[in-house]
Amino acid sequence: MADRPRHPHKEIEAVVAEAERKGWRWRKMGHWGRLFCPHAGRDGCQVGVNGTPKNPEDHARQVMRAIARCPHGTEDGP
16 A cells, blocks of 8 residues: 555545455556456456545445456455
């Protein structure tokens, strides 16, 4: 997390921090940023993280589900 800003919503920040522990990378794109899975190829997974979602709890769950669905061998992945 050294080079990214903290997310303004604690629920989403927790999910992003967990993704980083699993090897996902954050990059500034769009309204706040995008997470990229550890698979560096073209077919790697990615998920957008909104800076001001209508419902932060729901958005955090959406991001968490997208990370859990990644088939590219994260530490706790399928």
